[in-house]
Amino acid sequence: MCRNIRTLFNFDPPATEDEIGAAALQFVRKLSGFNKPSRANEAAFERAVQDTAAVARELIRSLKTDAGPRNREHEAVKARARARKRFPDRQAG
Numbered sequence: 001m002c003r004n005i006r007t008l009f010n011f012d013p014p015a016t017e018d019e020i021g022a023a024a025l026q027f028v029r030k031l032s033g034f035n036k037p038s039r040a041n042e043a044a045f046e047r048a049v050q051d052t053a054a055v056a057r058e059l060i061r062s063l064k065t066d067a068g069p070r071n072r073e074h075e076a077v078k079a080r081a082r083a084r085k086r087f088p089d090r091q092a093g
Helices: 017-032 041-062 072-086
Strands: none
Touching: 017 041
8 A cells, every 4th residue: 555655765866756756655544544535534635635735845855964865766666676576486676
């Protein structure tokens, strides 16, 4: 359920609005237990996603580091290698 919640800070290029929105959506889904809310809960669910994305955006903007930015492709290669090691019977890809 939380596959889109990834580290978004300190990447070059920076996290996109779509990435922040996807992480916020997954976070609210996890907290609420809803993959898709009922009509009665839809407004509260959407408001929570928007509020979570705004807070995440502000957090990412305000964080500081002396480390150089990470490369997305390099991090993806490392993640696939970890997956192959962790799940040797599955094809990672």
